[in-house]
Amino acid sequence: xxxxxxxxxxxxxxxxxxxxxxxxxxxxxxxxxxxxxxxxxxxxxxxxxxxxxxxxxxxxxxxxxxxxxxxxxxxxxxxxxxxxxxxxxxxxxxxxxxxxxxxxxxxxxxxxxxxxxxxxxxxxxxxxxxxxxxxx
Amino acid sequence: xxxxxxxxxxxxxxxxxxxxxxxxxxxxxxxxxxxxxxxxxxxxxxxxxxxxxxxxxxxxxxxxxxxxxxxxxxxxxxxxxxxxxxxxxxxxxxxxxxxxxxxxxxxxxxxxxxxxxxxxxxxxxxxxxxxxxxxx
Amino acid sequence: xxxxxxxxxxxxxxxxxxxxxxxxxxxxxxxxxxxxxxxxxxxxxxxxxxxxxxxxxxxxxxxxxxxxxxxxxxxxxxxxxxxxxxxxxxxxxxxxxxxxxxxxxxxxxxxxxxxxxxxxxxxxxxxxxxxxxxxx
Numbered sequence: 001x002x003x004x005x006x007x008x009x010x011x012x013x014x015x016x017x018x019x020x021x022x023x024x025x026x027x028x029x030x031x032x033x034x035x036x037x038x039x040x041x042x043x044x045x046x047x048x049x050x051x052x053x054x055x056x057x058x059x060x061x062x063x064x065x066x067x068x069x070x071x072x073x074x075x076x077x078x079x080x081x082x083x084x085x086x087x088x089x090x091x092x093x094x095x096x097x098x099x100x101x102x103x104x105x106x107x108x109x110x111x112x113x114x115x116x117x118x119x120x121x122x123x124x125x126x127x128x129x130x131x132x133x134x135x136x
Numbered sequence: 137x138x139x140x141x142x143x144x145x146x147x148x149x150x151x152x153x154x155x156x157x158x159x160x161x162x163x164x165x166x167x168x169x170x171x172x173x174x175x176x177x178x179x180x181x182x183x184x185x186x187x188x189x190x191x192x193x194x195x196x197x198x199x200x201x202x203x204x205x206x207x208x209x210x211x212x213x214x215x216x217x218x219x220x221x222x223x224x225x226x227x228x229x230x231x232x233x234x235x236x237x238x239x240x241x242x243x244x245x246x247x248x249x250x251x252x253x254x255x256x257x258x259x260x261x262x263x264x265x266x267x268x269x270x271x272x
Numbered sequence: 273x274x275x276x277x278x279x280x281x282x283x284x285x286x287x288x289x290x291x292x293x294x295x296x297x298x299x300x301x302x303x304x305x306x307x308x309x310x311x312x313x314x315x316x317x318x319x320x321x322x323x324x325x326x327x328x329x330x331x332x333x334x335x336x337x338x339x340x341x342x343x344x345x346x347x348x349x350x351x352x353x354x355x356x357x358x359x360x361x362x363x364x365x366x367x368x369x370x371x372x373x374x375x376x377x378x379x380x381x382x383x384x385x386x387x388x389x390x391x392x393x394x395x396x397x398x399x400x401x402x403x404x405x406x407x408x
Binding site: 001003035038039040042044110113115121124125127 | 143180182185186187188189190192193194196198204206215218219222223224225226227236237238239240241242243244245
């Protein structure tokens with residue numbers, strides 16, 4: 001129910017892109033209490049001239065594989081969890097062959113009532129732990 | 137002025153994608169007081185390996201046509217309106233041939249002063265009901 | 273560290289798309305205290321039937337070059353800064369050959385701790401002015 005959007009250069013091999021996607025999801029599970037099956041990811045490849053990323057800001061050295069990971073998830077994670085998430089994703093991406101400088105991550109938040117996972121049901125009203133499900 | 141982003145599998149036929157887009161806009165008009173002409177939608181088709189959606193979380197059966205609808209709109213809609221929006225979109229999508237389990241919807245919010253619909257004018261300062269237009 | 277996403281019709285020439293991207297970044301630098309090197313932009317071209325934009329809402333005349341600029345940046349900019357940003361982008365886009373009616377801009381916000389620019393480091397904990405860097 002986090003929704004992750006990965007924007008990667010077209011030149012990055014498919015296997016490596018998949019490893020980054022795995023890194024993102026594993027990080028969410030390990031640091032932010034996301035259920036292992038709660039995985040929703042969209043991946044877009046960009047030609048070089050459609051992805052304008054400063055090569056060094058603020059104190060990094062980005063390569064042609066610099067990628068952007070956006071995650072939209074429920075509000076409530078604290079600063080330590082977010083920092084651990086960043087670290088987890090970067091570490092796993094490095095293991096997959098990325099350079100740490102090439103992984104930019106951006107988080108956005110919303111509320112349980114902003115999600116419907118299917119059937120037109122409000123997650124906040126129907127699935128949220130502690131709420132009484134109103135459907136059978 | 138809601139901005140809707142539809143992410144659909146490339147395999148979904150164009151006619152059906154358009155019907156989903158219509159469902160989203162009709163839902164916004166019917167449940168969230170969006171003016172009928174206030175329609176702004178971006179549609180992206182994804183190859184199967186670029187759209188990683190868990191097939192069953194939390195208690196659903198997604199097919200190869202599982203799609204994601206993101207809507208960014210003004211803050212202020214209440215929980216009941218959002219729930220009605222979800223239901224409206226899913227119902228209309230089902231009428232268009234989708235399975236209800238295949239329609240995931242995610243909402244995000246911002247403020248009137250976060251929008252410029254054109255000409256560099258701030259919607260919040262220029263168009264918002266109750267504000268005095270400052271241009272002729 | 274703003275992340276800008278430009279959605280443009282496929283028919284818009286590359287040179288003009290690049291000019292719009294420049295306009296967006298120049299506007300952020302000029303009005304919102306974004307460092308000149310702090311540039312991160314993703315550009316997506318859409319076929320006409322994948323970009324459904326009302327041609328006149330609310331009181332505009334959009335052409336086949338109507339484009340959408342989304343910017344996700346740090347919370348804290350005030351209404352005047354946002355209004356100046358809209359004006360700056362539209363003015364520069366017009367100089368690049370766009371019609372002012374064709375430039376729609378949408379802002380979203382998050383917090384410094386929602387960003388990692390690289391190496392798995394939290395921007396809010398490591399780079400934010402006034403914080404003590406915790407890495408060497």
